[in-house]
Amino acid sequence: MHKKLYIPGPIEVSPEILKAMAAPMIGHRMPEYARLHQGVTDKLKKLMATQDRVFLSTSSAFGAMEGAVRNLVGKRCANFCNGAFSDKWHGVTTSCGKEADAIKVPWGQPITAELVDQTLATGKYDAMTLIHNETSTGVMSPLTEIAQVLKKYPEVVSIVDTVSSMSALNIPLAELGIDCCVFGVQKAFALPPGLAVFTATERALTRAKSVPNRGYYFDFLEFAAADEKHNTPSTPCISLIYAMDAQLDRIFAEGLEARFKRHEEMAQYLRGWVMEQGFGFFAAEPYRSLTLTCATNDRNVDLAALKKGLGERGYAFDDGYGKLKGQTFRIAHMGDMQVADLREITTQIEELLK
Ligand SMILES: Cc1ncc(COP(=O)(O)O)c(C=O)c1O
Known part of the structure; x- marks a missing residue:
């Protein structure tokens, strides 16, 4: 049963989406894939109100979340923690060999703009991570206010997890000025798991150029080079990308x-x-x-x-x-x-x- x-x-996946996933396979170096990829990334840009690069990662959200800290933390990262996923992200950051501090508030509490301001004012950090919607505790932190504060700290690259919020409310990335936004598709997008999306501003890509040991699979510069051809560095989950295309059409139709x-x-x-x-x-x-x-x-x-x-x-x-x-x-x-x-x-x- x-x-x-x-x-x-x-989240429950609609039969229409499951059907879209059954489309016959294509090769990811064929022009058909480039058309699909470009269509999906253009629609995602419209949804997120940004012209920044949008990348499709064949992984769960944590793949792209790990990639983000590997690429974007140069000196030291402030990991804001208010639940299980943000605590885990801190662990992931340090396990990538990065210098990082967990800035903790009790579970159930939000990360506030004041806390972000106080923390970044120390001048210790060149990157920060935040989970917009802590799924473990049901807390949604005030992203608009936090984004306002982040504008005071142009040296700090902002990495924001919108895993369980993107597409459920307006998150206009360009206006907010978020450098790297990451989400998986098995939450508010109601797609089967296995695809993650992340964005990168020019500032984020410039930072990545200066950071060594980015690895290969989640190297932002590999993604940027492949993106020039509407493609991915390695073979993507094409069936899920068909599903994303269909779901974005449904989102705009609603x-x-x-x-x-x-x-x-x-x-x-x-x-x-x-x-x-x-x-x-x-x-x-x-x-x-x-x-x-x-x-x-x-x-x-x-x-x-x-x-x-x-x-x-x-x-x-x-x-x-x-x-x-x-x-x-x-x-x-x-x-x-x-x-x-x-x-x-x-x-x-x-x-x-x-
Ligand atoms: C807010 C948040 N971040 C990250 C994750 C981890 O996502 P994944 O299991 O796709 O790596 C989850 C999963 O529930 C989540 O809710």
Whole structure:
């Protein structure tokens, strides 16, 4: 039995997308691929409101996240940490041999513009990493305010993970001035996993030129050279790129404003239900994520039993990430989901909790 996915990634993939993935194979050095690649990167640029380079990486998000620190950290990196994925990114940064500090706030709290300002004002850093939407805790940090502060520090290359936020709300990269934005496609894009996207400003590419030991697979300069021919350095996941092409067409057919509004409506519905049911929120106000809700288990429900019960009914449910297991549960509201899908799962949960 297929379990309908309500976990915060991978997200349920529509049959239309699965069909797009079944397109006959082409060679990545054939003109057909260059046309597909250019079409997809042009559409991504439109979505992200940027003319910066957009690269397609055949990897999960962490591949491109590791690549970003390998290419862009010269002197020292400030890794802002407020959850499991940002903590892990710090570990990845140091394991690449980079000098880095973890600038930590408690899980559930956002990274604020003030914290970024104070940290960068020390003059110690030439790069920083930030996770816009910490999927482990359901916290969305204030990216617009942070981006404003980053403009004070032109020597600092900014690397931002929008893994679980890109396409659910407006993230206009050029206006924000983000040097490198990274995301995977199995979250708000509702595609099967295996493709990551990253961007690079000219400033980022100039930094990469000065950084040794960039390796090969994620070398930004290899990507930039291949991009001149609308291509990738090594064989890409062509089926997923077909899927991305189809999904971008669907995104523009829905309309960006309508898509952003749908995500707001889903978040509002779920937050309302969480309160009505007597649960709380793990994320501090007003930093609750738009794409998933991390609820605190204030009713002391046996979440493992609830997960099992939902599984038997054909639903995949998340009973908390890592150290938050049992204390919180997370429900995704992103991708192709509708409020009606959320009503379906909340009705099931209510029945099981009776
Ligand atoms: C915010 C965030 N960053 C990074 C990752 C890691 O992505 P991947 O497993 O695709 O490498 C995830 C996965 O859930 C995530 O939610």
